[in-house]
Amino acid sequence: MGRAWAVAGAAHLVLFLALGLATAWKTQPQTLQAEAELWSAVPQAAAPRLQEPPPPPPEPEPEPEPRREPPAKPSKPAPEPAPDNSLRDAQIALEKKKQEELKKKEAAERQRKAQEKKKKEAEEKAAKDKAEKEKAAKEKALKEKAEQDKKEQDKKKAAEKAKADEKKRQQEQAQKAKQDKADEARAEALRQENLQRMQGMAGASGGPNATGTALKSSGPSASYAGRLVGRIKPNITYPGDVVGNPRAEVEVRVAPDGTITSRRIVQSSGNKAWDDAVLRAIDKTEILPKDTDGRVPPLIVLGFRPSD
Template sequence: MGRAWVVAGVAHALLFLALGLATAWKTQPQTLQAEAELWSAVPQAAAPRLQEPLPQPVPEPVPETRPTPPAQPTPPAPAPDPALALKDAQIALEKQKQEEKKKEAEKLKAEKLNAEKLKADQEKAIQDKAAKEKLNKAKAEKEKAEKDKAEKAKLEKEKLAKEKKAQEDKEREKKKAAEKEKAEKAEKADAARADALRQENLKRMQGMAGASGGENATGTALKSSGPSATYAGRLVGRIKPNITYPGDMVGNPRAEVEVRVAPDGVIQSRRILQSSGNKAWDEAVLRAIDKTEIFPKDTDGRVPPVIVLGFRPLD
């Protein structure tokens, strides 16, 4: 609005100036101009002719100098038509108004576009921020879920491992107790069998001592007698070289073994009747019996089906 008032003021000033110039043009006095040329009318007097003068060079004619005419005054410019000046001022004012309106419209349009762009940028920034936060939240939730899952799996694995170990320990203790009970029962049974064999061997020896030794004897004591007195020692001497025991032995413990033999002397089975207290020595004795494989016949040509042998490391 301020610029419009300025333009209006300028237009009115131009209008007043045009009116003033028109008035001055009508009241200006007319100036008459005249020109004049001056010519010399005085005759030249002739000199007396005394003698004939020498011919003189004819001087070149001097060009006649004419006076410079006075400068013509510049005619005044025609005064502008007041109506035309007013119309031009109004046209300029209207054009200025149109330009101002156009600039104002362009300004408003630019401001609107800038505001819309700013709003769109702000909305996009808000959307981008929300999308980023949503993505980060989903990522954090996924990581937490994976971490919780891994932790749960770890705890479950540890729980199963503990339960498995407890079950294994329980079964191991149960098996150990069963083996111990079985070993105790077997040991008692072996001791009972060993005692029975001793009693049987003792009876056989006693029968041999009381039996008739003649060739024509008809008693049954000789036929039912046990192995000879030296047979057990012979078998121990045959087996002992096969014993391999690398460790150091404390004391001289005795391992008592029951051996069952086929009629041809082939060893059928062997087992510890009475342990020496040293498991390594017991196993070394059993391996030596297995390595021997076959027993020789006794002095009577027979092989006792069952015989109990004792082994001491220092014997």
């Protein structure tokens, strides 16, 4: 509306200016001169000479140009009659409906995107949970396998230990049986010696505690063997522990002055390390002490036990 009013005002102003300029031109004095020459084909009598016209009256002074009044502002046009709003209302309603449909579409699109995002997140979470479960199951399986392997190894070690203990026990039993057999043999020999001694006691020359069978003692005294063992045993060096109390019997050959000439194991203890330690101790002793009668038996059998 404002632009229309401005255009109308400008058109009226241009019209008033044009009228004013046209009026100013018509107020200027104008001098008109004209000539005419007439010919007639029919001869006619000449008319009397025309009288000279009187001189024209002096020209009136030009009237002053009327003062131009500024063009009057165009009057405000009468308000147009109110148009029919039914069409406008229909357009507004249609536009509003379009906007509502657009908003519904946008809302539906947002909801669809939100659902897709939620679905994607749910799928990612499900995949992550599945991967974690698979990882946990794998770790559990590895742990169970490791525990099973450890149990099997422990079981195998226990079986090996039990086998070794059984073998050791059997060895100890064998050594004990062997030792018991040797003790029985010695006891039987001692019994036979006592029996023989008792049989020859009437003509014997030994002391009250003599255990020999001959009429006269020709062998070493009763304490001589203990003296020899006491002389040799301090020289025994054995680094380990001996299982049980095995006995090693050694045959020693001696010169008349007591020098050891040879030695050999006549009955092993079952422990080679202990047997070797006894032989090294005999070699280290070199010379054996003489008996109470000043003699050294040429052949002596000595027994050594770790705990004796």
